[in-house]
Amino acid sequence: MTGMQERTAESAAVPDAVNNYVNGQWTKSSGGEEQAVVDPATSEELASLTFTPESEVDHVVSCATEAFEEWRRTPAVDRSQYLFGLKGELEDRSEEIAQALSREHGKTVGEARGEIRRGIENVEVAAGVPNMLREESGIVEDVASGIDESAIRQPLGVFAAVIPFNFPAMIPLWFLPYAVATGNTFVLKPSERVPLSSQLIFEAVDAVGFPDGVVNLINGGEETVNALLKHEDIEGISFVGSSGVARHVYETAAKSGKRVQAQGGAKNYAVVTESADLDRTVPNVLGSVYGNAGQRCLANDVVIGVGDVYDDLRDRLTAGAEDLTVGIGLDEDTDVGPVITPESRQRISDLVDDAVEDGAELVLDGRDFEHPDYPEGNFIGPILLEGVTSDMTISQEEIFGPVLCLASVDDLDEAIEMVNGTQYGNASSIYTERGGEARQYRHEVDAGNIGVNVGVCAPMGFFHFGGRKESFFGDLHAQGEDAINFYTEKTIEIERWFS
Numbered sequence: 001m002t003g004m005q006e007r008t009a010e011s012a013a014v015p016d017a018v019n020n021y022v023n024g025q026w027t028k029s030s031g032g033e034e035q036a037v038v039d040p041a042t043s044e045e046l047a048s049l050t051f052t053p054e055s056e057v058d059h060v061v062s063c064a065t066e067a068f069e070e071w072r073r074t075p076a077v078d079r080s081q082y083l084f085g086l087k088g089e090l091e092d093r094s095e096e097i098a099q100a101l102s103r104e105h106g107k108t109v110g111e112a113r114g115e116i117r118r119g120i121e122n123v124e125v126a127a128g129v130p131n132m133l134r135e136e137s138g139i140v141e142d143v144a145s146g147i148d149e150s151a152i153r154q155p156l157g158v159f160a161a162v163i164p165f166n167f168p169a170m171i172p173l174w175f176l177p178y179a180v181a182t183g184n185t186f187v188l189k190p191s192e193r194v195p196l197s198s199q200l201i202f203e204a205v206d207a208v209g210f211p212d213g214v215v216n217l218i219n220g221g222e223e224t225v226n227a228l229l230k231h232e233d234i235e236g237i238s239f240v241g242s243s244g245v246a247r248h249v250y251e252t253a254a255k256s257g258k259r260v261q262a263q264g265g266a267k268n269y270a271v272v273t274e275s276a277d278l279d280r281t282v283p284n285v286l287g288s289v290y291g292n293a294g295q296r297c298l299a300n301d302v303v304i305g306v307g308d309v310y311d312d313l314r315d316r317l318t319a320g321a322e323d324l325t326v327g328i329g330l331d332e333d334t335d336v337g338p339v340i341t342p343e344s345r346q347r348i349s350d351l352v353d354d355a356v357e358d359g360a361e362l363v364l365d366g367r368d369f370e371h372p373d374y375p376e377g378n379f380i381g382p383i384l385l386e387g388v389t390s391d392m393t394i395s396q397e398e399i400f401g402p403v404l405c406l407a408s409v410d411d412l413d414e415a416i417e418m419v420n421g422t423q424y425g426n427a428s429s430i431y432t433e434r435g436g437e438a439r440q441y442r443h444e445v446d447a448g449n450i451g452v453n454v455g456v457c458a459p460m461g462f463f464h465f466g467g468r469k470e471s472f473f474g475d476l477h478a479q480g481e482d483a484i485n486f487y488t489e490k491t492i493e494i495e496r497w498f499s
């Protein structure tokens with residue numbers, strides 16, 4: 001399963017320091033606790049991160065608060081020029097970010113390039129903010145005699161975003177561009193496991209020359225996040241991560257009157273019907289399940305074959321999974337990189353053991369995969385289980401690893417019942433060539449993102465991105481028009497003139 005090693009795991013440069021970026025300056029946190037940033041393919045320490053204590057959170061929020069008054073008065077068209085600048089700086093650095101991202105996270109460099117592209121798309125959409133603000137502000141004349149009425153959008157103040165490990169370059173850009181385009185100031189807190197991509201994104205921010213305090217970066221973990229959640233000068237929090245923490249963020253921040261959008265975990269099912277085009281379906285399903293080593297909130301991990309399609313589907317998926325190349329992310333031939341930590345590898349392995357104990361059959365077991373050059377890496381080869389049923393833990397819990405669970409049902413109704421039987425509602429896919437089946441699926445499946453013959457249904461920047469049930473806490477989602485609504489307050493102005 002190992003591809004030829006054209007590149008070594010060490011061949012891409014990464015930032016060797018993790019600093020905060022506060023008020024337009026790179027600063028080292030004076031906090032005590034440190035944590036190593038570790039390459040998941042080699043276990044090599046790449047850098048060391050200092051957790052930002054509450055007192056320094058106070059300082060960054062006060063800088064962002066101070067910057068707000070002038071930034072909100074900066075015309076929206078001028079604010080967008082900074083975003084056009086950011087787009088250019090990110091594009092110039094995109095290969096450098098992709099290589100560093102691949103090293104700190106483990107994903108393939110192709111996946112890293114795609115991730116950065118999706119992030120830049122959000123900068124492009126947010127750069128169009130003057131137009132998005134304009135649409136709300138149309139005046140209605142003569143709502144009563146000689147009285148005109150309009151609604152205008154205004155920014156609120158300081159917003160913060162807390163980010164997970166699995167998309168360290170894209171997810172900051174779900175929030176940062178919209179927050180500042182609408183006239184707010186912003187604080188980013190990346191995942192402490194993968195802070196290096198954000199260092200490079202903020203080098204781009206620094207090169208653009210945003211006014212001091214408008215865009216800030218702080219590193220840290222739980223204490224840093226909790227200080228943000230409770231800070232009285234923060235108007236709103238965006239969170240992406242696991243559901244337990246998302247709920248905590250939602251409840252804590254809402255208690256202090258903040259706006260909150262908290263995206264949680266996922267358990268995504270795909271259904272393959274008898275009408276599906278298997279030649280096209282199988283590679284698409286494999287990409288969804290095993291891409292990013294399964295560490296994607298939109299990854300399908302349970303695949304249900306309906307009726308007679310099952311045997312052929314299982315044979316083709318098994319053959320396709322066996323063909324995947326496991327290796328380091330920087331090798332262009334790699335399909336499946338390592339998972340993020342040894343603990344994550346162990347958790348995935350335990351879930352597979354539980355599934356077997358619950359009666360699933362282990363068709364492919366990649367847990368014994370060892371990379372000849374990187375024996376310390378957190379590699380797992382493709383795992384494939386069959387005979388998975390709704391009552392098993394593995395069909396309910398998010399796996400976040402390269403594991404495909406196969407289930408077989410008699411009809412689409414039964415499949416939809418299984419799909420809806422989880423606590424999550426992030427994404428789901430149907431593979432079919434029948435419009436009626438697709439329509440029923442879209443109508444009846446309780447998920448925020450539905451793919452029809454699409455295994456990773458990630459919306460473009462001009463659409464909102466969000467799940468349902470335990471996958472989302474809040475009402476306004478990330479991206480697109482929802483982002484504009486989240487970051488602005490609407491004020492009604494009713495006016496008349498006496499002379």
Ligand code: NAD
Nearest residue numbers: 163164165190191221222225241242245263264265266297
């Ligand atoms: P995580 O919840 O462990 O961490 C996310 C962030 O929360 C990190 O920045 C971390 O520092 C902070 N954090 C962790 N524990 C905390 C606590 N007790 N109090 C306050 N802050 C805390 O998530 P992760 O492992 O980094 O990311 C994987 C998860 O993210 C998966 O569940 C995945 O489905 C989810 N995710 C969801 C989406 C989505 O759009 N719904 C997108 C990407 C990832």
